[in-house]
Each structure stands twice: as C-alpha cells, then as structure tokens.
Amino acid sequence: MIEPQDLVLRGTAQTSGWGACMAALAANVAADRRTLADLDPSLLGHLHHRALLGLAAGASAQPDAAVERLRALARTVLPEDAAAPLWYALPLLDRVRLWVLAHGTTVDLLEVLASQYEDTTAVPLTLGKGDLRADPPVLERIAPMPACLCAVTEADLCIRQVLRECSWLDADRLVLDGWAYVPGLGPDVLPAPEIVLLPADKEVAPETVVGACVERVEAPLADLDANDPWRTYTGSGYRAVLDLAGLPARPLRAQLRIRAGEALLAQPIPPPLGSRRLCPSPAGWSVDVDGEALLIRPTLPGESAAGSAEPNFHPTGMVVVDAAALDGDRLVLSGSIPRAAGLAVEAVSSRVDIPLVTTVTAEGWTAILDLADPTFPSGGYFLRWTMADATGRCIAGVDLDGPPTELAGHARRVRLRPQPDGSLDLSIIAPVAPQHRSLYARRLLIEEDWGPLVPGIFFETFSGKSVGDNPGAIRDELIRRGTQVPLWVSVRDGTVPVAAGATPVVVGTPEWFRALHTAQLLVINDNLPHWFAKHPDQTILQTWHGTPIKHLLADAPRKSITLPYRRLMARQVPQWDLLLAQTPDAADDLRHGLGYAGPVLIGEQPRNAGLLGGATTARSTRRELGISEDEAVILYAPTWREGLRQPQGDAPVLLDAGALARATGAVVLLRSHHMNALQDTSERVLDVSRHPSIEALMLASDLLITDYSSVVFDWALTGRPAVLHVPDLEAYRDRERGFYRDWPGDSGLPVTRTQAEAEARAAELLASGEQPPQVDGGPIRESLDAICAWVDMVLSGLPDVAPARTGEEEPRE
Structure with missing residues (x-):
C-alpha cells in the first residue's frame, strides 16, 4: 500500500524529445506497412498504439501543425471500424484517447488529456440489471463516440487487493485479513468476495477446490489505495477463515473471486504486507510465497512450528x-x-x-x-x-x-x-x-456545504509552502493595525511558522476547506487548486509574486506551460477582483499575459515592507546566520528552470556558489526558487532557501546575483549593486520562456555569462565599499494604506468599490 508521498525519488532517465519520437514512429509505421502489405492492416494498430498514446500525452505542448501530423498518422494506423478487436482489447480511457486522436477534434483531444489530471484516470462504473456501464465524466464534455467504444470490456475489469496480514486461528484454520475491490464499482453493489483454495500443481484436477468462510469488514485505508474520487471502497474489507483440516497434503493456492454483473473475476491472493512469514502450524501447514501469490503447503522436513515469525531473508550484520x-x-x-x-x-x-x-x-x-x-x-x-x-x-x-x-x-x-x-x-x-487524504475524501470536502461566508480573510502563498511574500506582508500589516476579523493562513504542514494573530490551516484538512470556502476575502499570490470556484459573494485579491520579466501564460511558448495550468488559469483569472502590479509596465504585462481584465492597483510590492527594518534587521539576520558584521555577503537568488524540477533533468549549469565564495572571500547565501532545489555544501555557502524572509536576507547582503527573477526590482529599493548572471540566456530567451522587452539589455545592470566573469564582477563591486542609502519607505507605506483601505471596504460589504489612489492607471493600448 503506497501513497504518492511514499515515493523515494531515484532520478529519471533522459528521454528523446517529442519531435524525435514522432519522426521515429512515422518511420517505423512506414517500414511495417511495407512488411505487412499482404496482411491484415489492423496489425499496424496493434503494433503502434502504445507509441501513439505516448505521443498524444505530450500533444498539448506541440505546435498545431505537429499535432495535426500526429492525428493524420493515427488515422492511417488505427482501425476506422469501432468494433475492431483492437478497440475491445484496450482500457476505456485508452480507447477514448486514441479514437479522439484519430477521429475527433483537437479541442476534444485536449479535453481528454486534461481530464486525466482533473478527473484522474479512475473510471466510475455503474451496475444495473446485470449490465455494466462506464461513466467517465470526460464523455459528457466531448463529441459523442460510437456506443461500442464506451461499453465495458474485459480490459476495464480487474481486481485490486491487499492482504494486510494472515495468522493461524488454530492448528488447521488460517485467517486472512485484507480488502479487495473492482476499480470503478463500489463494494455495496457487488456480492461479497469468494476465496477458494486450488491445487498449486496445474496438472491436478480442479475438483479439489475448497471454499472459505468470508466475512465482510470495514477497510478504512482502501480509499487511499484506490486513488479514485468517484467511489468509496471502505466496504471492501474481508476476513476469511480457511479450514485446512482433512485436505490432501499438497501445495495450494489461495484465489479470490468477485462477480461483477455477468463477469466472474479471479485473481491469486498476494502475500501479506511486510516480509515476515508465518511459522508452520502444529498441524503441519506452512504459508509461503510463490511469485506474487500466497502459497499454502505442507511443512517441509526440518521446519519448526515453534518460535516467532522470521523475515524471508537473513542478512548478516543487520540493524x-x-x-x-x-x-x-x-x-x-x-x-x-x-x-x-x-x-x-x-x-x-x-x-x-x-x-x-x-x-x-x-x-x-x-x-x-x-x-x-x-x-x-x-x-x-x-x-x-x-x-x-x-x-x-x-x-x-x-x-x-x-x-x-x-x-x-x-x-x-x-x-x-x-x-x-x-x-x-x-x-x-x-x-x-x-480519512481525509484519499481522492474520494477530498471530493467530499470539495463538495461539502460549509455554510455562509464569514467576515474573515484566507491567505495563501505558493500553495502553503510559505507564509510570506505579498499575502504575508498584507496579513502582518492588518495584524499591526489591530484587525478584529479572523485571519486564516494556508500552510502545507506544521513546519511553516505562522505569526501570532493568525490561525494556520493545513492544506487538505477540513479546517482548510472550511476557511477557503467561507472566508469573505481570499488573498493569494498564485493559483488556487484547479477545482476551486469562489462563492458568488467571495472576493479575491491576487497579489501575484513580482514584476514579470519572463513571458507569462498566454505570452509564453506553449511547450513551457502545461495544459492543466493553462486550463486552471483560464477558469481562475476571471474570478479575481483586484490585481496588484509594481509598475504600469508590469500591469500591462500581467493583464496581457494572464488575460486579466479587472481593476489593477499599481504601487510598490507589499512584501517590501520587510525592507523597512533597515540596519536593525540586517544585524539580527546576520547574527541568526552566524555572519559577522564585517564580512561581505552575496545573495544568489536565481529563478526556476524546468530542467531543475526533476532529478537528473536537463538542467543548465548556473553558478558554482562555492567557487564564488572562494574567489571573493564572501559568504554566499544560496536562495533557491520554491520550484527548484539547488544544493551546495561548500564552505561559506549557506542554504537560505527556507528562510522565512527574503527581504531580511536582502538587508543582510551587500550584493545580489540573480538572472530573470523579479527579486531584482525589489532589490533596487536597497540601492545596493546587483549582477545579472545569465549563462543560459539564449536558451531561456529563445526556447524556454522569452522576455518582456529587451531583458537584460534594458536592465541597466552588469551582465555576466561565465563563472569567471561573475567572480570578477562580484569582487569588483564588493571592493567599492559604497554605503547604500536608506530604503525609502514612502511608496511601500502608500501601497499598504491603499490595500488595507480596500480590504476594509470589502469586509464592510462593498467589494465592488474599486481602489482609488495616486498612480493607478487604466490599461494602456
């Protein structure tokens, strides 16, 4: 029983690009078409449908012309007859994807691909009068398909089971405790499972089948195993007693059977969870494993029934x-x-x-x-x-x-x-x-009626990974001003600290769902979950997370924005009631890139209130990090790279922080983007990626090195030098994201491309010894005043009142 959080990442092998795979498939199809010229043409579909499925999965990131070439190839490979044997042999969602790829529209294809993220790959099944019907929600959102393709076939039916444990009730009776279900069918519509013992030797006549007494019990963890939002399987538990008394002394396999309509499904019972096996019973029976199946056999000479269970292997020197x-x-x-x-x-x-x-x-x-x-x-x-x-x-x-x-x-x-x-x-x-982690439980929480809205505020920063950025600054300012309404802060777990005056709510808990659905005002800096739709009387303040340098959403290359994110933002952006922007140019870029048409409040980022602490904050932060006041400090804060999101991905070499520290004699503060995890254990390199305040780190630093990150606009308020280190400029600009205007040429900042250039420029700027001016707090305070005034209006029941303040501009043509 494994949950997604259990996975130990080992890294992934490099794979060829989509275009190369497409070319290889086209060449293979052409070669096989020549080879099979005199045979059944449907064989091409059997040979290449898996490759088509793989390419279809990545189609949303490809240009329209490339997708159309794939669709044209699919039409020549897949049978036009919906009753062809190939279709019958595929699971329903594979049938749907391939049929739409070959015979549907591109819009329907994208809907099918997105459904695997939004609906999951679980397929709800309905049993009525002995007939089974598949009801995946995606079928309601695409053009009608041939009825025979939507019918339930053998490929759609299987048994999933877990044997939690087995034990001897007495010398001859073995107890099995587990759960078993047919994915898509709730246990309440099916009869209880049957368990039988069959001869392990296939040459022995099957008339020696022995049944077991099976009792249904609750299986609270089965929903976690199922990963199905549509059905609950808590009723799929069983307790079976196998009576071995009087049976011939030969190896037996335990088989579980479930009747689903007219279909009788059968599957060997797997070994129990864990590695230890039962000791032999006093009556001479042992429990063993044969591959993935539970095996009950006569005790071998020399085996003892005494003692406790032992692991199925015996390493030396084990702890x-x-x-x-x-x-x-x-x-x-x-x-x-x-x-x-x-x-x-x-x-x-x-x-x-x-x-x-x-x-x-x-x-x-x-x-x-x-x-x-x-x-x-x-x-x-x-x-x-x-x-x-x-x-x-x-x-x-x-x-x-x-x-x-x-x-x-x-x-x-x-x-x-x-x-x-x-x-x-x-x-x-x-x-x-x-009981709240399964997809089924989450769907119930999503659909729960949480009652009326309350005059409170829900804050979320980067899906709860942090409590800072703009939402955190607004929250802290409201607390400073003595707000009397509840302030709920979304956190991913209890390691994310929340200041006094606000209440943490852990993402995924009932308390989190209640706060999200009933708070009158939501203050966020990124997207909410894809399923979220605000209450008609809720108000959303989208603070975003900085001035965009990189192209956003609609302005970015299609391949750099996933299909689920595009769809998510298309639903959520129209729900925003106010958007913050640092400058008029930023307002234009955010509007265009995100497709936002509502009001914008232009002014300094609220998060820069953290810079108002000045020298006092700088000294305390240095003491916290163990840095003396006379040491030079470089803050290295690059933006994220897609290649760094997966272990052993196609990641560029950015900057060697250890070498930079050695070359300059400075302490280097390494600040990874929240979507990446840079590592450097070199001497005088400190990983500050989880430090709660980047503003405090900025005040404690003498020099910033970044690249395409909006932190450079906030850093400008310190008056201290910055370097843009862009070793992958062409790749990032021309292939990955692209930039608004002529970045970094119009930045007015020094630009380096190599490690040696970065080290030399950093040493030069640190040696200048110029004292930075005090941060001008006026624009920051003005922004906070305007935002807090707007929040007061919202909580007073006036959410349609647009903010009015000096510097606000209408969208520019």
Whole structure:
C-alpha cells in the first residue's frame, strides 16, 4: 500500500524529445506497412498504439501543425471500424484517447488529456440489471463516440487487493485479513468476495477446490489505495477463515473471486504486507510465497512450528528497528544489536540525506528525527545505517513488519513501511489524517456545504509552502493595525511558522476547506487548486509574486506551460477582483499575459515592507546566520528552470556558489526558487532557501546575483549593486520562456555569462565599499494604506468599490 508521498525519488532517465519520437514512429509505421502489405492492416494498430498514446500525452505542448501530423498518422494506423478487436482489447480511457486522436477534434483531444489530471484516470462504473456501464465524466464534455467504444470490456475489469496480514486461528484454520475491490464499482453493489483454495500443481484436477468462510469488514485505508474520487471502497474489507483440516497434503493456492454483473473475476491472493512469514502450524501447514501469490503447503522436513515469525531473508550484520514512537514531534526509533559502537542512522532520498541523532547504550540504540525541523523536506526515504566500515539498510522488526505504521505528530505525520526484502522505508507527510487524504475524501470536502461566508480573510502563498511574500506582508500589516476579523493562513504542514494573530490551516484538512470556502476575502499570490470556484459573494485579491520579466501564460511558448495550468488559469483569472502590479509596465504585462481584465492597483510590492527594518534587521539576520558584521555577503537568488524540477533533468549549469565564495572571500547565501532545489555544501555557502524572509536576507547582503527573477526590482529599493548572471540566456530567451522587452539589455545592470566573469564582477563591486542609502519607505507605506483601505471596504460589504489612489492607471493600448 503506497501513497504518492511514499515515493523515494531515484532520478529519471533522459528521454528523446517529442519531435524525435514522432519522426521515429512515422518511420517505423512506414517500414511495417511495407512488411505487412499482404496482411491484415489492423496489425499496424496493434503494433503502434502504445507509441501513439505516448505521443498524444505530450500533444498539448506541440505546435498545431505537429499535432495535426500526429492525428493524420493515427488515422492511417488505427482501425476506422469501432468494433475492431483492437478497440475491445484496450482500457476505456485508452480507447477514448486514441479514437479522439484519430477521429475527433483537437479541442476534444485536449479535453481528454486534461481530464486525466482533473478527473484522474479512475473510471466510475455503474451496475444495473446485470449490465455494466462506464461513466467517465470526460464523455459528457466531448463529441459523442460510437456506443461500442464506451461499453465495458474485459480490459476495464480487474481486481485490486491487499492482504494486510494472515495468522493461524488454530492448528488447521488460517485467517486472512485484507480488502479487495473492482476499480470503478463500489463494494455495496457487488456480492461479497469468494476465496477458494486450488491445487498449486496445474496438472491436478480442479475438483479439489475448497471454499472459505468470508466475512465482510470495514477497510478504512482502501480509499487511499484506490486513488479514485468517484467511489468509496471502505466496504471492501474481508476476513476469511480457511479450514485446512482433512485436505490432501499438497501445495495450494489461495484465489479470490468477485462477480461483477455477468463477469466472474479471479485473481491469486498476494502475500501479506511486510516480509515476515508465518511459522508452520502444529498441524503441519506452512504459508509461503510463490511469485506474487500466497502459497499454502505442507511443512517441509526440518521446519519448526515453534518460535516467532522470521523475515524471508537473513542478512548478516543487520540493524533491526524494533520500535517506533513519537515524543511530541520527535520520531524515536529504537533497537538492540550487539557491538553497536559507532552506529549512525540516516534517512536517505535522492535529494537529501538526513542524519538522525543516534545514541548507543548498553541496552540498545535510539535514533531521533525532529519532524518539526523545516530543513528536513517531506517525502519518501529509506533508512540506512553505518557502523565502522559497514553500511546497510535498516530492517523492520517484528512489530513494524506488516501494514504501514503511521504516527501523528503536530507538525507532520510519519509512515513506516516495510519492504518485501525486509528493509524499512519512511515517509514524512503533512499532518492530514488518512480519512481525509484519499481522492474520494477530498471530493467530499470539495463538495461539502460549509455554510455562509464569514467576515474573515484566507491567505495563501505558493500553495502553503510559505507564509510570506505579498499575502504575508498584507496579513502582518492588518495584524499591526489591530484587525478584529479572523485571519486564516494556508500552510502545507506544521513546519511553516505562522505569526501570532493568525490561525494556520493545513492544506487538505477540513479546517482548510472550511476557511477557503467561507472566508469573505481570499488573498493569494498564485493559483488556487484547479477545482476551486469562489462563492458568488467571495472576493479575491491576487497579489501575484513580482514584476514579470519572463513571458507569462498566454505570452509564453506553449511547450513551457502545461495544459492543466493553462486550463486552471483560464477558469481562475476571471474570478479575481483586484490585481496588484509594481509598475504600469508590469500591469500591462500581467493583464496581457494572464488575460486579466479587472481593476489593477499599481504601487510598490507589499512584501517590501520587510525592507523597512533597515540596519536593525540586517544585524539580527546576520547574527541568526552566524555572519559577522564585517564580512561581505552575496545573495544568489536565481529563478526556476524546468530542467531543475526533476532529478537528473536537463538542467543548465548556473553558478558554482562555492567557487564564488572562494574567489571573493564572501559568504554566499544560496536562495533557491520554491520550484527548484539547488544544493551546495561548500564552505561559506549557506542554504537560505527556507528562510522565512527574503527581504531580511536582502538587508543582510551587500550584493545580489540573480538572472530573470523579479527579486531584482525589489532589490533596487536597497540601492545596493546587483549582477545579472545569465549563462543560459539564449536558451531561456529563445526556447524556454522569452522576455518582456529587451531583458537584460534594458536592465541597466552588469551582465555576466561565465563563472569567471561573475567572480570578477562580484569582487569588483564588493571592493567599492559604497554605503547604500536608506530604503525609502514612502511608496511601500502608500501601497499598504491603499490595500488595507480596500480590504476594509470589502469586509464592510462593498467589494465592488474599486481602489482609488495616486498612480493607478487604466490599461494602456
């Protein structure tokens, strides 16, 4: 049982571009058409439908002409007859995608592709009078398809099951505890599953089938496994008792069967979760594994029924985690091994290795991980031990080897998951209870009637990853002014600190949904979830997150903006009631790029209120980071790259922060964009990516090095020097995003292209020793005054009143 948060990222292999794949497919089709000239032409479809599906998935990022070439090729490969065998053999969503690719419109094709993100790939099925019908919502949004393509086939039916555990009830009776369901069909419309024992030897006559007594029970975690927003599977649990008394002493397979309408589905029961296997029963039966199937067999000579369950392998020198518990927000793992001197335990992923605080005593060892520490990213990890010259993966002890163990901290939750080889993985996840994490539970929360609006404000910054930026500055200003309305702050987990005077709500919890749906005013700096639609009387203040340098949305190349994001923004931008912009040019660019036609308030970014702290904030920030007042400090804050969003992606080489520190003698503050994760462990390089205030970092720094980030416009208020380091200028400008106007040529700032140029220019600017002027707080205060006045009007029931202030402009032609 794995949730998305459990995945331990290992990196992805490089793949060829869409155009190269398209050319290769066209060449392969042409070659196979010649080879199969005298045979059934439908064979082409059987050979190449998978490649067509893969290319169709990326079609939304391609030019119209390229998509049309793919559609033309699909028409020559796929059968025109909707009753052809190929269509019958494909799952419904694959049939829909390929049929629309070949015979539908491009608009319908994009709708089908987007539905996989917006609706998920789950297909709701309906059972009526013995007939099964598929009801994927996407069919209601595209042109009608041939009825035979929408019929449920064998390819649409399967069993998904989990065996949580098995145990001996007595010498002859084996108890199986698990869940099983047919995806798309709620358990309430199906009879209880049947479980039978079949001879493992296929040559033995099947008349020796033995049935089991099956009792239905609740399976609270089945919805997490299903990943289905349309159906609940909590009623799919079962408890089966297999009576082996009097059976011939031969190996038996356990098979589970479910009747869905006229179809009888059957599947071997898998091994139980975890790695340990039951000890033999006193009556001479053993439970084993044959591939992916549970095997019940006579006990072999020398096997003993005494003792406890053992792992299915026996590594030497293994470190076993016997227990896990929470002490507040501290995860405490413990075990006992002989000669554990020098033992160290760490959590390892492809992104980071987290050392646990490991203590060894005569009684055993403990390893502690602070779940409230924001420097430890959420996600999936495996546990690794080192001791002397040896290392290995930690093994799950008896009490942890089975279904995942979940522990609920205040800041975050942790899931410990034994693997088939006996090792132990863990996932650090948001503090959202299991009953609220499934897609089905989320849909219920989305559709819940949360009651009337209340005079409160909901703030969200970058989907809860932060509580700063413009929404945070507006929130803090309202608190400073003594606002009396509730202020809810969206956070992804309890590691995101929220100032006194506001209430944190964790994304995905009922409290978060309630605040989002009932707050009279929403203050955001990015998009909300794709499914969000505001209440008719709600008001949205979109602060955005800086002056755009890079082309946005409608102005950006199609390939740089995903189809789901384009659709999401098309729905949400018209819901905004006010947009902030730093300058008239920024207002024009935001309007055009985002397709926004509502009022704009032009003025200094509210987030720059953090610059008003001046020298006092600079000194305190340096002390916090361990930097003396006489040291030179460089803030390196590049924008995000698509190639850096995936491990081992096609990422450009930007700037070697360690080499920069060595060349200049400065401390380098490395500030990654929230969508990337740059790493540099060099001496005198500090990772400040999770620091709550970039404005405080700016005040503590003497020089900014950036590239295409809007931080450069905020930095200008400090009066300190900046360098634009753009080693990938042509690629970013011409292929990835493109720029508004002539950036960086019209920036008025020094530009470097190589490491050596950046080091030399940084050293030169740091050596000038010029004292920066004080930040002029007038424009910042003026913006905050105008925004707070508008907020007061909204909360007073006057959301249609447009803000009026000096400097506001209408859209320019």
